[in-house]
Amino acid sequence: MSSQSEIVLTKVPVPLVAGFQWSVGELMEKFIKALADRKIWGVKCPECGYVYVPPRWRCGKCYAKLGEENLTELSGKGILLSYATAYVELDGAGSFKDLSEPKPIGAIKLEGADSTLFMPLGEVKPEELKEGMKVEVVWREEPKGELADIKYFKPAKR
């Protein structure tokens, strides 16, 4: 019988790095680039009228083909459908750490859109959040044409 100390353990490093560069497709590229001009593009299905943001080229409801000609600009204002608030975040070492202040996140339906966006909420205390409240987009100071140009949504001025 072998004793505990005779068990052989070999540490084997696996030198693998897998990097990716996903193509997002033409309509999504347009959507991302338009953020530089503080514009939010959606797409309206010519068959069933459903409005998607961000845009897509095939209607997921009725399968009609959508294209650039169906792009429609949205105002950046919308309604808060639901929300959640985070009090902890991942610490990068397999555990959690407390946030210095709570981070609210919201499900937002933009004016004229049928689909829902999930975005961070700012300039608002968690206890002030309410389903149905009006919200509006807050842009990064110098938008560059990337998704991070949308900083967060805040309660809209009355």
Place this chain on the structure above:
Amino acid sequence: MRNVAIIGCGQTKHSARRRDVNLAEMVGDAVWNALEDAQVTPQEVDAFTVGNMQGFGGVAQPEQWLGDWIGAAGKPVLRVATGGSTGGCVAQAAFYAVASGLYDIAVATAWEKHSDSKEPGATTGLSHVALGNTINMINCGLSFKHLLSMTLVGAAAGVACYQAMYYMYRSGSRVEHLDMVAAKDRRNAAKNKYAHLQWPGCTPEDIAKTEWVAYPFRYGHICPASDGASAMVLACEDIARKRCKKPVWIKGLAAYSDEENQIMSEGAGGIGILDASQQIGATMSAIKAYRMAGIRDPQKEIDVAEIYQPFPNQELIFAERLGLFDEGTAWRALEKGETDINGRMPCDPSGGVNATNAIGSSALQRILECALQIMGKAEEHQVPKEVHNAVATGWGGATNYIAVTVLGDSPY
């Protein structure tokens, strides 16, 4: 078991990078093309089978993304992943769905979006696959470098080197014959508007001028890494006869694994033999599929073959395993032009995987191309003779898994 036919085919243009579409849009293109070809609406489809090479493109559960892009929202979707042979197995899974009587119309679609990986070619995808597949060897304490060189012998490309060497030694063929296969496939691909590497008038001398990659292969011998997708609509007999002028019947099929498994080979404490030129799984699959199809003499009864051949030696090896030529003689038939598009036994008139390799899709494309030949819809690369029966292969798994599908213009 019910008879099953292919009633529509669709594919996308293949190229090195399809930046104009994301993965879902690209697969959607192939599916909508197939539905249009079959004159079937998405509402009429009962079930979907889908697949790509597992881990490639960095999308772990692509079927979750695809649903409403391919018309599968609210429908049964089954994902199949068997490495390089995925497309063949995706098509076979759709066959089972319809043959069993469970569904009347099924769509099979397969794809690869190589360019979503950051490194060129298949490096990232293979790393991804290797990480999962090599755990059993890490268990033996082998380092990754040793795994690659000794046991995986350099993955599919390394295996193919040995495979070509074993075959050439055994059959008496030479590197010149690899040049001939590659040149033929690139010439054929030039006639196929969907193909990736198109080289009109390519000669074996042109191929022989390209640089060595790893002996016995030159750059000109090796398949590209393609972005692309393909799809087929399968239907039961009643619907196929009503809806399609020339349905293509899936007459026989089989997918066998054999012991030529590089990952559990003799080099890693397993029993897999390392002569990957044997491909016993192909022989077993062919025997089973031909018996089911009622084919007794493939040399006489098969009119065209679409063989999975990312490396040119594989066209010769698999043609023999499929019984299209006697053992060790495929290269002689190649010399005589018998495998040309207008030859006695055309092999890969589409250019095959050697010219277009969107891995997951590649084995489904072989079946699709056979269907086009039988329907008479292969356009410029249509073989100039009547096609009653055709055979398609896929090669994958851990270089040991083969899917063979026999198709015909009649179900009997």
